[in-house]
Amino acid sequence: MLQNNFWKKLNPAAFALAPMEDVTDTVFREVVMSTAAFDKLHLLFTEFTSVDGICHPLGRNAVLHRFKVNQSETTLLQKNQIKLIAQIWGNDPEKFFKAAEFIARDCSFDGIDINMGCPVGKVIKQNTCSALIDQPNLALEIIDATIKGSGLPVSVKTRTGTHSHQTERWIGQLLGSDVSAVTLHARTQKMLSNYPADWDQVSIAVKVKQRMNADIKILGNGDVNSYNTGLKLIENSGADGVMIGRGIFTNPWFFSEDDSQRDVNEKISLLEKHIRLFQETWNSSRNFSILKRFFKIYIHGFEGAAALRASLMDSRSHEEALDAISRFSK
Template sequence: MSSFWNDIKKPILALAPMEDVTDTSFRELVARISDPQCLHILFTEFTAVDGMNHPVGKERVSERLIVSESERKILAEKGIKLVAQIWGNKPEVFHKVACEITEEYDFDGIDLNMGCPVKNVVKQGSCSALIDQPTLAQEIILATKEATHLPVSVKTRTGIRQHDTDRWISQVLETKPAAITLHGRIQKQQSDGLADWNEIAKGARLRDELAPEIPFLGNGDVLSYQQACDYTKEYGLDGVMIGRGIFHNPWFFNPEERAYSKEEKLQQLILHTRLFERNWSGKRNFNILKRFYKIYTSGFPGASKMRAELMNANGYDEVYQLVGAHVDCSVYN
């Protein structure tokens, strides 16, 4: 069945789901500064179906699915799709939670995390552990598809202890997901070493043979928009998903690569802080923002000193006072 995945002009470009990164605040910031012709899909943070199914834990876990009104407005204006990513290991729970997400939220799709390599998650038999449990993985995909009219995609890796691309991707393709994103590392690598794009290409060739209608994206070590476009062509893909590359350049999703001024970077720092404060004050730890401040405080005189001061900040007001000496903070009030 065709879905929005099939309607996007290639190359399809997406920002990967990332823990404590792709919340509604950061997604909105990226959407605001991106060319809608270069950014097509955003994803939520990883959301545990067991948590969503827990009478007590649901309230906290469901924070990962929050979409602010301002983000929703930007996405609608730019035509950017938003997909909820979920993980777990019980088909019946996936079915139940997929029904709830479809009925209670307004997402454009659901993505199944079959690639997270974190050891305690894998020990539970979830995410990349499913690569060695293909029957269970297929049951999860089919149960989720049965529960919703939304397109159900899969993000995964090439193997656990070694590349197993042929066997694994063939088994995923049997379930006819709406799209597949393949990260070019095995679970054992975590984030170490380099992604193997030849393995990603191998998965795409299987797709060509078995289910050519299914969009196939690659993921791993892509650091620029041009590189994403080049890799799409070179490896015979439909597009690329960007992960840590966004930390090198939050303006990643723009065709023009240029140096951004101190003022532009600090304005985005303030915007991000305002959005985070508006969405999460009293709910999430302020210190989460500090990993982002490193993005905006580089490449200009005095950047390292400002970065060090921001790392010692204890709250939003300290940030506004510090950065306000260099750029007008009131624009984002």
């Protein structure tokens, strides 16, 4: 039994922000927390990080920015009692063990999550992520190695199957391990995000858990477009919580006391905060263009939004972006 397993004490209707590549860095996590009401956001995840990179003597420095946690973020995590989890991916149990050792020894994360759900072709070709759904023995070896290497609570984020739903078989196999939680994206690998999430599959996962009498949390993921939608999906499926992915791109106030759309001044103010914090955190170590994927999150739904967004997309530095905002606000 793991000591201090936060999953056992998790809020009965938990909300998590999904790990997303080039999105959920320390900057964006802090921005989201700055808008969140107490006890409406419970779990945050890093960008997904390769165990091959972590274990490589030269490659490690190229991936460790994904584990960066600003002191200002740490302060908010503690204040709001939010858990921060490192997500990793790969297919070699020995490297998972070594990566988990490193995370437990040299980082300050509350847990480790294993990516068994990414459907992108280039990772499937590497026999990783959602490809592990069809390799349950290897998946279980990886879980066991990660737990033994870290001594931390370990969770899995996955999908319902590869080409068709295999929820009952796959979730049953995962729940037979010592994993602490499973987040089920209610789509198959083949569905990507091109079809509606099938939340009946989350209900099936919950029934498997009940039948096995497993003390393991089940979170559902897919098409959670508002906080109230999340609450209804939890109630209807019996899940222990929900994970929000693309929903945050339409509303960075998703976890606030009132998740309605904000006025132009609030949107611009939060974008300015994001730009400044990105610059303070990364300076020139991360490409400014990464920020551009966030502009539409803030700049929409008001007069002149399209023109401002076009100016922002033409900017080549944080100074130019802030200058475009300043010209608009005059």
